[in-house]
Amino acid sequence: MERTRWDLDANAEYAKTAERYGFEYALTQIRFMAGYGAEFQHESVSFSQALLHHTERLVVMAALLPGPWNPAVAAKQIASIDQYSKGRIAVNVVSGWFKQEFTSIGQWWLDHAERYRRSREFIACLKGIWTQEVFNFSGDFYQFHDYPLKPKPIARPGRPYPEIFQGGNSIDARENAATVSDYYFMNGNTLEGFQTQIADVKERAAKHGREGQVKFALNGFVIARETEAEAIRVLQEIQGKANIEAVEAFGDAVKNAGASTSNKTGMWANSKFEDLVQYNDGFKTKLIGTPGQIADRILLLKSLGIDILLVAFLHYDDEIQQFGEQVLPLVRKLEAEGRGKDEAFEIELTGDVYRKVEA
Incomplete structure (x- = not known):
């Protein structure tokens, strides 16, 4: 039985524990309407601010959804929170896949390519507002006329504004990462899938004059146990006890996300029921096994060019600490040895686990 709770007190404890054990980033999700088994989600910007007030070093990514959010409001909110937190807020711009969430609140539902084009303008506006003294922009979705923002976010070397994350598997998503984003967020995949996405985004970024400017982040679900067999049993139990109605409702909501893209490779295009139990294909990242196995897989992912792992757990009350005590020190030790x-x-050491073809 999952013991993770959604209230602020619990999440503040999770954040403080994560910070204490060496985690560097946390993400707050955004969902404007309750549904498909995800009823209890706080508003991401205010929730991020609350978590930042309970921590001292952790960077918290607030998810933003163009459409409900205007970039002027978002830029002002995030700039203020950046000042409050001494430069510890980041944003994850999501383009949206849940049609009912838009239509239920009177927002236009754009097709896939247009949603991503709007997100590209949204990100360009955030960056411009945060870095230019007076911002002007004439786009299809947003317009700004001699707009000054003060106070601006805190600028530091290598971090001129709050970091901007953005995800998706499609060509539209990759093109957004290449043109405007700081980090490209990926879902779980095969070894070849990771390599293809990373190479594609890097090539596109170079064509836009942004070579080396896009970093990579990856979603993963962690099950660390004394033996691999025990970890796999826990995975099977999670999948076997999943709320079938909720997972199928989620599957129905996202089934067109992958098929609607030009190359049919959008998010969840190849996800089965077992994958959808964890929203971001986190089981496919294969961080399931002994601490040693998980450490090896993390180092493989790092060698591919992945800079940040966003990990989820079944029991946050116990497993953040367990990961911090058993896995992270091993990763750091092996990194110090050159791994x-x-x-x-x-x-050669670990790749086969990502090549297995699942039945």
Whole structure:
């Protein structure tokens, strides 16, 4: 039985525990309407601010959804919170896949390519508002005329404004990452899938004059146990006890997300029921096994070019600490020994687990 709670007190404790054990980032999700088993989600910007007030070093990513949010409001909110938190807020711009969430609140439902084009303008506006003294923009979705924002976010070397994350598997998503985003968020995938996405985004970024400017983040679900067999049993139990109605409702809501893209590779395009139990295909990231196995897989992912792992757990009350005590120190030790840099070596050691074809 999952013991993770949704209230602020619990999440503040999760954030403080994560910070204490060396986690560097946390993400708050955004969902404007309750549904498909995800009823209890707080509003992401105010929730992020609350968590930042309970921590000292953790960077918290607030999810923003163009459409309900205007970039002027978002830029002002995030700039203020950045000042309050001494530069510890980031944003994750999501383009939206849940049609009913838009139509229920009177928002236009755009087709896939247009949603991503709007997100590209949204991100460009955030960056411009945050970095230019007076911002002007004439787009299809947003317009600004001699707009000054003060106070601006805190600027530091290597971080001129709050970091901007953005995800998706489609060509539209990759093009957004290449043109405007700081981080490209990926879902779980195969080894070849990771390599293809990373290479594609890097190539596109270079064509836009942004070579080396896009970093990569990945969703993963962690089940660390004394033996691999025990970890797999926990995974099977999670999948076996999943709320079938909720998972199927989620599946119905996203089934067109992948098929609606030009190359049929959008998010969840190849996800089965078992994958959808964890929203971001986190089981496919294969962080399921002994602490040693998980550490090896993290170093493989690092060698592929993945900079940040966003990990989820079944029991946050216990497993954040367990990960911080059993897995993270091992990762750091192996990194100090030079691991995580040689892609060919890491693939030879660990890559087969990401090549397995599931029945």
